[in-house]
Amino acid sequence: MKRSQKTITIQDVARKAGVSVSTVSRVMNGKDDVAEETIEKVQAVVHELGYASSLAARGMRSHRTNVIGLIMPDVASYYCQEIMRGVNREIARLDKDLIIYTSGVAEKENIAQHERSYVALLNGSITDGVVVVTPTATQFSTHAPLVIVDPNNETPDYLAVIATNREGALAVMKYLTGLGHRRIGYITGRMELTSSKQRLQGYKDGLDAAGIPLDGDLIAVGDYTTETAAVCARKLLALPDRPTAIFASNDMSAMGVYQVAGELGLQIPEDLSVVGFDNIREAALLNPPLTTVDQFIEKMGSTAIKVLVQMVKGETISSNSVEDNLFKIPTQLVIRESCASMSQHSPEQSTGS
Numbered sequence: 001m002k003r004s005q006k007t008i009t010i011q012d013v014a015r016k017a018g019v020s021v022s023t024v025s026r027v028m029n030g031k032d033d034v035a036e037e038t039i040e041k042v043q044a045v046v047h048e049l050g051y052a053s054s055l056a057a058r059g060m061r062s063h064r065t066n067v068i069g070l071i072m073p074d075v076a077s078y079y080c081q082e083i084m085r086g087v088n089r090e091i092a093r094l095d096k097d098l099i100i101y102t103s104g105v106a107e108k109e110n111i112a113q114h115e116r117s118y119v120a121l122l123n124g125s126i127t128d129g130v131v132v133v134t135p136t137a138t139q140f141s142t143h144a145p146l147v148i149v150d151p152n153n154e155t156p157d158y159l160a161v162i163a164t165n166r167e168g169a170l171a172v173m174k175y176l177t178g179l180g181h182r183r184i185g186y187i188t189g190r191m192e193l194t195s196s197k198q199r200l201q202g203y204k205d206g207l208d209a210a211g212i213p214l215d216g217d218l219i220a221v222g223d224y225t226t227e228t229a230a231v232c233a234r235k236l237l238a239l240p241d242r243p244t245a246i247f248a249s250n251d252m253s254a255m256g257v258y259q260v261a262g263e264l265g266l267q268i269p270e271d272l273s274v275v276g277f278d279n280i281r282e283a284a285l286l287n288p289p290l291t292t293v294d295q296f297i298e299k300m301g302s303t304a305i306k307v308l309v310q311m312v313k314g315e316t317i318s319s320n321s322v323e324d325n326l327f328k329i330p331t332q333l334v335i336r337e338s339c340a341s342m343s344q345h346s347p348e349q350s351t352g353s
Contacts, residue, residue, distance in 0.1 A: 008049045008141065017045040047113055050120030050141025064312065067097045068305060069122040069130035071115060075102050078252060078280040079224070079297060083133055083149060086301025094309060099127060103136075112137035119146065129308045131301075134193060145311035147304045152192045155324045159317065161304045163295035165198035165277075166205070168331030169247070172275050172293060173206020175333060176245050180342030181273060182212050185236040185243035187253050189224040196224075199249050199277060218243055222253050229256030237264060237272075244345060245273035251283045254290055254338075269340035279334055288337035295331050303327060 014021045019038060026034050027042040034042075070087055072080045084100075091098045099122065103114040115137040123130045129145035138153055140146060148160040176184055186203045189196035200219075207214055217239060220232035229248060233256055236243055248254035254276030258268065266272050268288060276283060279294035307327060310317055317327075 013042065013045050013049060016049065017042045044113075047117040047120070050116065064128045065126060067099055067127045068308065069118075069127035070098060070100045070133070071103065071118045071122075071130060071135075072100070072133035073103050073111070075100065078282055079250070079278060080133060082278075082280055082297035083301040086298035086303070087131070087305055089298070090302040090305035094305070096309070116140055128312045131304045131308055134190070136192065145308055147308045147311070149300055149304050150193055150195050151326075152194060154194050154197075154326075157325070159307060159311070159322065159325050159327065161300050161307070161327045161329065162194060163300065163329045164331050165195045165295070166202040168277060168293040168295060168333070169199040169202025170206050170209075171331070171333040172247055172277070173203060173210070175291075175335070176247065176273065176275065176339065177206065177210035177212065179245075179273065179339060181245040182210075183215075183218065183241060183243040183245070184212075185218045185220070185233075185246040187220050187222040187229050187232045187236075187246065187248045187257070189222060189249040189253070191221065196249060203247060222249060224250050224252060226252045226256040226259070229253035230260050231256075233257045233260035237261075237266070243272075244342060245275070245339065247275045247277075249277055251276035251278040251280045251290060251292055254283070254292070255286070258286060258290075269338050270345060273339035273345075275339060283334075284336065286338070291336045291338045292334050293331050294334050296329050300329055303329065 010021055010024050014024045017024065019042060023034060023038065024042055027039050068091060072083065074080055087098065101118040101122070103111045103118070115132060115135050119130055119132065119140045119142055123142045123144040123146060131147050131149060133149045135148060135152060139157070146158045148156060148158050150162055151160040173184070186200070188200055191197065204214060218236065220235050222228045222232050229252070233246065236246060237260060246257050248257055254274055257274050261268055261272050268274055274290065276290050276292035277295065278297060279292045280297070283290040283292050307317060
């Protein structure tokens with residue numbers, strides 16, 4: 001695991017911001033005799049360099065706080081709730097305390113800066129270590145252990161927990177092509193995340209394995225949200241030769257497909273087969289229940305905490321479990337009632353190419 005080795009000093013902040021050390025000190029102490037423009041400049045550098053972490057960590061490495069930090073994009077999303085279930089279970093078992101920060105309220109372009117700021121604030125001072133879920137940032141200034149769930153880099157600098165996304169997507173495509181589908185639409189997730197790239201690759205590899213040419217019109221770029229997936233589904237279902245099946249890159253996106261299918265008067269699975277990815281608890285409650293890929297999200301959360309605590313204790317992580325800093329959780333296809341074979345589809349769809 002790669003970490004920042006150089007301790008950030010107040011002199012570093014002053015030099016980067018182009019101000020004096022005393023000015024940085026006044027800003028850090030909330031003095032009101034500094035121009036607003038200067039305050040904003042200094043605070044931006046503090047966030048960038050992770051100076052808050054350095055200040056708090058100084059002289060505090062001789063003891064532990066017994067607190068774990070969790071940074072995630074949106075505590076209200078089904079995915080994050082599943083992660084928190086796993087985190088909470090492990091935290092309770094280990095008798096640790098948990099503190100949660102969310103970047104969900106930040107402007108999209110500032111999310112990475114907020115994530116770096118939260119890591120700098122928490123890690124090695126308030127907490128013994130931090131878990132960051134689906135980060136936008138790729139680099140963090142940290143003097144304490146950090147674990148990522150669903151990274152945005154296939155060879156991350158920090159130990160990361162991820163599902164076997166390509167294999168899961170490949171299982172979906174084998175299932176759908178086995179049912180006779182050849183016009184299979186795909187809605188991607190956040191393309192900066194490794195999970196999205198791997199699932200898209202699984203979709204493409206599945207087409208190739210079935211001898212089906214790739215059609216770019218059948219791929220719509222989503223972001224793992226229901227709202228964006230609904231826009232994508234309208235685009236796909238408006239095609240002259242619309243898909244007979246749609247593979248959504250997560251269950252929340254599949255919900256958007258269900259919504260649009262209802263608006264268009266399409267029956268699932270008679271007119272349109274739908275598959276998701278995640279196996280959140282709500283997937284089984286949809287009408288009809290959603291076929292999906294279980295990536296064992298709760299286990300991903302608990303695994304991240306287990307690994308983080310091992311790192312805090314200075315224990316060696318088993319090399320058999322980790323490849324390229326990735327701790328992989330196997331996926332499993334869960335077949336429910338949202339897909340039908342082409343022979344069971346309505347006549348107008350059964351004649352599609």
